[in-house]
Amino acid sequence: MRFGKSVFLTDFLTEMWMTFCRSIVFTFCLFAMLSCIGCASDDNDVIKNVSSLEELDGESLSVLIGSVQDLYLSEKCPNCNYLRLGSVPELLASVEKGVSDYMSIDSVLLIGGHLKERNLKSCFVLDLSFDVGVAFNKDNERLCAQFNTFLSEIKKDGTIDQMKRRWAVDSICDDSIPRIDTKKEGIPLKIAVMSSYPFEFIRNGEWDGFEVEMLRRFANYIGRPVVFQTYDFSGMIPALISNKVDAICSFLYITEERQKQVLFSDSYYSSNSVVISRISNLKKKNELGFIQRVKSRFENNIIAEDRWKLIVDGLYETIIISFFSIFIGVLIGIVLCFMRMSRGFLLSAIARIFVGIIRGVPILVFMMIMFYIIFSDSGLPARWIAIIAFSFYFGAYVSEMFRSGIESVDRGQFEAGLAMGFSKVSNFMNFVLPIAVKNISSVFKGEAVSLIKNTSIVGFIGIQDLTKVSDMIRSRTFDAFFPLIVISIIYFVLAWLLGVIIDKIASKL
Amino acid sequence: MITVNHLSKSFIQDGSMVEVLKDVSCEIAKGEVISIIGPSGTGKSTFLRCINHLETATSGEIIVDGHNILDKRANLKLLRRKMGMVFQNFNLFECKTVLENVMIGPIKLLGMPKNEAEKEGLRLLQMVGVSGKANSYPSELSGGQKQRVAIARCLSMKPEIILFDEPTSALDPTMVSEVLSVIRKLAKEGMTMAIVTHEMKFAYDVSTRIFFMCDGYIYEEGTPEQIFYHPQKPQTQSFVNRLRSLQFDVDNRHYDVYGMHQEISVFCQKYVIDRQQEYRMELILEELLINILPFTGPIQIVIEYSEVDYNLSLQIIQRNCTKEILDNPRNDQISVKIIKGSSQLVSENQHGEDRILTIHIRK
Numbered sequence: 001m002r003f004g005k006s007v008f009l010t011d012f013l014t015e016m017w018m019t020f021c022r023s024i025v026f027t028f029c030l031f032a033m034l035s036c037i038g039c040a041s042d043d044n045d046v047i048k049n050v051s052s053l054e055e056l057d058g059e060s061l062s063v064l065i066g067s068v069q070d071l072y073l074s075e076k077c078p079n080c081n082y083l084r085l086g087s088v089p090e091l092l093a094s095v096e097k098g099v100s101d102y103m104s105i106d107s108v109l110l111i112g113g114h115l116k117e118r119n120l121k122s123c124f125v126l127d128l129s130f131d132v133g134v135a136f137n138k139d140n141e142r143l144c145a146q147f148n149t150f151l152s153e154i155k156k157d158g159t160i161d162q163m164k165r166r167w168a169v170d171s172i173c174d175d176s177i178p179r180i181d182t183k184k185e186g187i188p189l190k191i192a193v194m195s196s197y198p199f200e201f202i203r204n205g206e207w208d209g210f211e212v213e214m215l216r217r218f219a220n221y222i223g224r225p226v227v228f229q230t231y232d233f234s235g236m237i238p239a240l241i242s243n244k245v246d247a248i249c250s251f252l253y254i255t256e257e258r259q260k261q262v263l264f265s266d267s268y269y270s271s272n273s274v275v276i277s278r279i280s281n282l283k284k285k286n287e288l289g290f291i292q293r294v295k296s297r298f299e300n301n302i303i304a305e306d307r308w309k310l311i312v313d314g315l316y317e318t319i320i321i322s323f324f325s326i327f328i329g330v331l332i333g334i335v336l337c338f339m340r341m342s343r344g345f346l347l348s349a350i351a352r353i354f355v356g357i358i359r360g361v362p363i364l365v366f367m368m369i370m371f372y373i374i375f376s377d378s379g380l381p382a383r384w385i386a387i388i389a390f391s392f393y394f395g396a397y398v399s400e401m402f403r404s405g406i407e408s409v410d411r412g413q414f415e416a417g418l419a420m421g422f423s424k425v426s427n428f429m430n431f432v433l434p435i436a437v438k439n440i441s442s443v444f445k446g447e448a449v450s451l452i453k454n455t456s457i458v459g460f461i462g463i464q465d466l467t468k469v470s471d472m473i474r475s476r477t478f479d480a481f482f483p484l485i486v487i488s489i490i491y492f493v494l495a496w497l498l499g500v501i502i503d504k505i506a507s508k509l
Numbered sequence: 510m511i512t513v514n515h516l517s518k519s520f521i522q523d524g525s526m527v528e529v530l531k532d533v534s535c536e537i538a539k540g541e542v543i544s545i546i547g548p549s550g551t552g553k554s555t556f557l558r559c560i561n562h563l564e565t566a567t568s569g570e571i572i573v574d575g576h577n578i579l580d581k582r583a584n585l586k587l588l589r590r591k592m593g594m595v596f597q598n599f600n601l602f603e604c605k606t607v608l609e610n611v612m613i614g615p616i617k618l619l620g621m622p623k624n625e626a627e628k629e630g631l632r633l634l635q636m637v638g639v640s641g642k643a644n645s646y647p648s649e650l651s652g653g654q655k656q657r658v659a660i661a662r663c664l665s666m667k668p669e670i671i672l673f674d675e676p677t678s679a680l681d682p683t684m685v686s687e688v689l690s691v692i693r694k695l696a697k698e699g700m701t702m703a704i705v706t707h708e709m710k711f712a713y714d715v716s717t718r719i720f721f722m723c724d725g726y727i728y729e730e731g732t733p734e735q736i737f738y739h740p741q742k743p744q745t746q747s748f749v750n751r752l753r754s755l756q757f758d759v760d761n762r763h764y765d766v767y768g769m770h771q772e773i774s775v776f777c778q779k780y781v782i783d784r785q786q787e788y789r790m791e792l793i794l795e796e797l798l799i800n801i802l803p804f805t806g807p808i809q810i811v812i813e814y815s816e817v818d819y820n821l822s823l824q825i826i827q828r829n830c831t832k833e834i835l836d837n838p839r840n841d842q843i844s845v846k847i848i849k850g851s852s853q854l855v856s857e858n859q860h861g862e863d864r865i866l867t868i869h870i871r872k
Contacts, residue, residue, distance in 0.1 A: 412600035415563055416659075420614050420666055421590035430613065434604035 049277075050102070051124045053077055056275060062094045062103040066233075068253060069104040069273050072128050087471065088113070088196065093480040095120060095278060106251075107274045111171045112197045113478045115276070123275045130253035131267035134215075137240055138263050143247070147265045150221045159217070160268065167198045167210035177208065180216040188225040191215055192236045192462070194250040195472045200228065202472060205309045211249045214268065229382075229462045230472065235368075237261055239462065242376040297482045307473050314469030315490060321383065321465065322452045322494075325390035329451075332395025337402040351399070358396035364457050366393060371461040386458045394451050398444065405440035406432060434509055441506035448502060449495040456491075466490060510670065510701060511537040511560065516569035517725075518555055529555045531725035533569070537670070542696045543703045544712035544733075547722035548748060553705045554597075556722065557672050560703070561592045574669075590618060593663030593671040597678050599655040601647035607634065607658050608643040611665045618666070626665075633661040637691050653684030657691055664695075671695070673704040689715075709749070709817075713737050721745050751816035753780050759798075759808040766798060773812065780814055786821045789851040789870050793823060800844040801837075805830060823868045830864040833857065 050056045057077040063070040065084040073080065083100050085091050088109055095103045096118045104126065115121060136144040154160045166172070193200040193211070200209040207228045219226035231239055236248045240262055253271065254264045288296065302308050339351035358366065367389040375385045409432045417427035459468030470483040477483075518530040529552040537543055545553045558564040560571055562578050562585055571578045573588050602610050611630040615621035621629070634640040637657035639650070647655055656676055663671055673692065677685040689711050696702065696715045706712050712719060712733065719736040721729045721744075729736065729745045740746045755776045757769055770791065777787040790812070802808065802825070809826040827834060835845060835857055849855060854869040 410600070412596060412598050413602060416596065416600035416602065419561055419563060419589060419592075419594035421586045421618050423586060426617065430617070431602050431604065438604070
């Protein structure tokens with residue numbers, strides 16, 4: 001296609017340029033955010049040394065959104081200027097860079113956060129303590145009872161105290177940690193976790209941490225294998241209720257509201273919350289140059305503890321979900337397109353309604369409905385439920401695209417073929433389809449690229465894709481931004497490769 | 510070869526039934542070249558499209574080689590292969606090169622080997638004079654070249670008849686002749702053809718028979734000689750002489766004569782009427798209106814111009830009048846002289862209560 005080639009080239013360049021621009025803008029925003037955060041604090045501003053709630057009231061304060069500290073402090077210190085963030089690394093970064101002057105968090109979650117190096121210090125302890133327990137499904141009293149017996153045994157023989165000292169006091173993360181092997185055969189115990197250091201995190205490609213060790217010991221105690229699945233905090237209790245997992249063990253406070261929904265074991269830990277502030281506003285001079293800083297962050301976030309393997313696994317998950325969603329989605333799109341264009345009123349109405357509904361519902365909500373309601377008891381792996389959800393979503397979008405592509409082909413092409421004696425099908429395949437494909441290929445490319453980016457929400461249903469993996473690394477290294485930049489580059493490369501592949505396929509047709 | 514009996518076709522347009530073809534019967538024999546002429550919107554193209562079933566006729570029958578094409582059991586694909594179709598908008602396969610356009614039919618439908626189809630395709634392209642563009646895409650060709658490729662594509666299927674649906678209507682005037690000369694060549698070689706066209710001279714030259722279609726019927730048919738020089742029916746006459754007319758109703762004494770002159774000058778420009786003729790007509794009208802016609806009742810003025818023989822005529826119809834208009838002794842004799850001097854033929858007669866004066870303006 002001589003004519004087609006030039007269009008191909010310009011399309012290709014435009015698409016590449018646009019993708020490039022998008023990622024540049026994204027990275028720029030990040031850097032701008034970082035540098036703004038750095039400038040936000042005034043050097044003359046003195047940090048008060050607060051030691052009580054009364055002194056804290058009126059200051060700027062970062063908390064985890066919806067956390068107990070959030071609820072408690074909102075009530076006690078109504079005049080504070082709250083910044084509600086989603087993860088511990090972000091909290092630390094916000095105080096360190098001067099966006100807020102104070103933050104409040106469970107003290108144990110700060111282990112590994114290197115407060116001194118970040119120019120942070122602990123101010124005072126809040127009068128806010130909660131017991132932490134394992135949550136079970138209300139119908140699963142037997143498992144809960146087994147766990148309670150197990151818990152009382154390890155309390156009695158001192159194992160739990162050793163564990164607490166090792167993980168939450170000393171926090172030595174090396175090979176001195178005892179290895180606990182669990183059984184390989186049998187029905188696995190499925191545990192929902194959220195990935196927060198030092199309770200559960202991935203080290204050298206395997207789950208590790210206080211709660212992980214405890215549950216491995218418990219699994220051995222009842223003679224079953226155990227698997228861990230990451231969930232978003234808001235998704236864990238629904239997953240437990242819909243029997244996607246057997247238990248939640250993720251530093252979960254025993255509260256009255258939660259007790260209405262799930263069954264809690266006895267407490268194995270008591271949390272206490274602290275308020276943290278900067279030591280001084282004087283900026284530390286960076287001894288290291290830019291390149292070296294990037295290098296050390298790269299080593300810390302990507303190389304250490306084989307974290308790159310985690311990224312590779314996440315990338316694999318993202319690619320699998322994207323590829324199958326696009327492939328099956330195109331097939332669904334073709335079926336919907338022909339239903340929509342058929343003369344039968346019923347078929348076309350069904351397709352129209354279906355497309356209308358799917359396009360009207362946010363993909364996240366649609367995926368959640370598929371996961372928690374429609375396929376809740378199917379035993380289908382989360383990955384395939386995500387693929388089904390994205391396939392329908394993509395199919396609904398591309399069906400309309402296909403339809404407009406086909407309708408944009410001059411009817412004369414079709415008539416000319418008919419008049420020569422071609423059948424309707426071969427007429428369509430030979431003369432209509434190639435033009436339609438050429439017409440829609442650039443729009444299709446955009447839609448496929450946005451599908452890849454949309455798959456970043458699969459973390460909500462417990463899939464460790466690229467985005468989720470970066471969250472896990474962030475929660476382990478307490479580095480709020482570097483993993484994000486790394487995965488945004490990977491997404492960019494993925495989108496670009498997909499564009500190239502689609503162009504190759506489109507020019508073959 | 511093709512027999513059409515009582516064909517009718519209706520469309521539903523904007524909720525109401527439009528009967529495009531009312532009752533069409535005809536016969537096309539092998540070797541004939543039929544031109545279908547007639548005013549726009551009288552179903553010529555629809556008729557042609559019904560023959561190869563691109564439009565489904567409402568009733569009637571179309572018999573091609575003994576098979577009724579409207580029969581559900583008829584092998585439509587096979588029957589269509591016998592009938593090539595050339596469209597007004599060319600409809601070349603845009604995603605294929607010129608050569609592929611003429612190769613794809615033989616390869617996919619006639620089972621011709623590829624190299625043979627290529628040889629045959631190049632021969633056909635040579636015949637229509639576009640072999641130099643064999644590897645171009647249709648979008649790179651001019652309209653005339655596209656239409657010639659379309660004809661070659663049609664011939665590649667070795668049809669028994671070719672249906673041309675206004676083959677030159679979408680072309681620039683400069684490209685019309687190149688397409689017509691290809692069709693002429695085909696006619697010479699004895700190809701059976703049915704051509705819907707507005708090119709009258711071409712239709713006269715090339716056809717063995719002419720169908721004049723009007724109002725959903727074949728209104729008159731005959732040899733080119735009969736239709737163009739001795740048309741029997743009034744609508745045919747008006748059509749073949751390509752009469753253009755302009756009419757004024759002067760119904761009061763204060764009629765806007767300057768407005769009328771303006772309209773006449775626009776009419777003359779539109780049909781490119783000779784300046785001399787236009788001048789003479791204005792002179793005659795002026796003399797008539799100012800010096801001769803007494804306003805005794807409403808007057809109708811009809812100007813007619815034939816695009817075939819370039820005759821310009823003026824008709825004055827005076828209602829409720831029995832007196833002579835021009836040969837009245839009371840007239841200003843200088844005015845009468847001017848009128849007679851500017852005209853070729855003047856006749857005056859009584860038609861019921863109206864007096865009609867017809868003046869053919871000198872060329």
